[in-house]
Amino acid sequence: MVSLNVLGMNCGTSIDGIDVAHCRISSLPSSADITVQLLSYCEIPVTHSLRTRILALVKPDAPTTLEDVCELNFLLGEEFARAVKASGVDLDEVDLIASHGQTLWHKPTGKNISTLQMAEPAVIANRTKKTVVSNFRTAELAAGRQGAPLSGFFEAAILRHATLTRISQNIGGIGNASVIPALNRPRPAALDSSYFAFDSGPGNVLIDATVRLISQGKYHYDKDGEAGARGVNEIDAEAVEEFLQKEYFMRKPPKTTGRELFSDDLARELIESLRAKNVSDDGIVATITRMTSESIVRAYSAYVIPLVGHIDELYICGGGAFNPNILSYLGSSLPHTKVRKMGEATLGLSAEAKEAVLFAVLGFLGLCGRSVPIAGFSERREKAVLGAVTPGGNYRELLERVVKTVRTAALTRVGSGLDSGETRAPTLGGGYREDPV
Secondary structure: OOEEEEEEEEEOOOOOEEEEEEEEEEEOOOOOOEEEEEEEEEEEEOOHHHHHHHHHHOOOOOOOOHHHHHHHHHHHHHHHHHHHHHOOOOHHHOOEEEEEEEEEEEEOOOOOOEEEEEOOHHHHHHHHOOEEEEOOHHHHHHOOOOOOOOOHHHHHHHHOOOOOOEEEEEEOOEEEEEEEOOOOOOOOOOOOOOOEEEEEEEOOHHHHHHHHHHOOOOOOOOHHHHHHHHOHHHOOHHHHHHHOOOHHHHOOOOOOOOOOOOOHHHHHHHHHHHHHOOOOHHHHHHHHHHHHHHHHHHHHHHHOHHHHOOOOEEEEEOHHHHOHHHHHHHHHHOOOOEEEEEOEOOOOOOOOOHHHHHHHHHHHHHHOOOOOOOOOOOOOOOOOOOOEEEOOOOHHHHHHHHHOOOOOOOOOOEEEOOOOOOOOOOOOOOOOOOOOO
């Protein structure tokens, strides 16, 4: 058995802050399972100047140089190291840092697939004196898969149920769905895993860009959905329908997307088009919010329900979980599905912390040389260990602890008392025990 204190870190597509989750992760004896205890979580805002610089780069045909890209990698490394220290976590209580960094570009299809995440791990390791695991997506692309979403295995491990079909819907910058069919229900023969996952389309990325452009940089998101609520009676249904005819929404999973498609330039075009129809600024925010909400509903109708039948429970996480306009629309559009934020009921994993906890788990598994279960309908089934290790001052001691006790089997189940510190008894091996909900 190995137990490590891991800092999971992530900066999402919205580029609003760096999530920092301090977790206690333990492997279980004679089992492929782990337990996860969330010790603390916080979000450290990204400095305005760095955010502006990233936004100028992450769009098609952005003017840049290799010097700019090189410098940005190190600036992001410094920003992540700053976030570690600003989190208030005692580094003496940290064994490992797992950093997803910042995705700058993701090209998962076509002849030459590629992905680029930055926040130089050597800088983080030097400033903190801790070993860093990073670069999780690259191994997935190297194995011939799309590399996103990465969270499906984790959500399947904590959400799978004997009789309930569940979806974990992350609404960060991009929306992504992890579908976990009920174990005791019939499922398609082609579904060769306990879950499948795909990006449903934009999450907050176009909403945030719209608010930022309309306010000329004064505001960066629609706080509590206030502008969208004021403009709800002006929603342009025709514009929503036209938006949802984009080729991406017609593509079957597996699929993933990002700012390469849903960019600030697209938000600007939508604003100009709606203003030409004399839609108010609040009505524009409401219309673009509806585009996100309806894209999720239609993704389920087209790609989930025909495969797995009724959706019993929908768990929302990411920043969109705090936009009441999105939640109310999903609830009204899925009247027979229980819609709630992740963290409600007995899961204990809060909506805002989930992504950072995910990367803590990936860092732990990567250091231990363990692969994760591959999503259903994936292009290839070759297993991959995710993450590259950058040694820190504790590297030798850390390896000695890990190699003596580690199992290399793929993860099956996660037991957690994620908020309370109480560990739920997980199922060992590949068996199943129904958890109370």
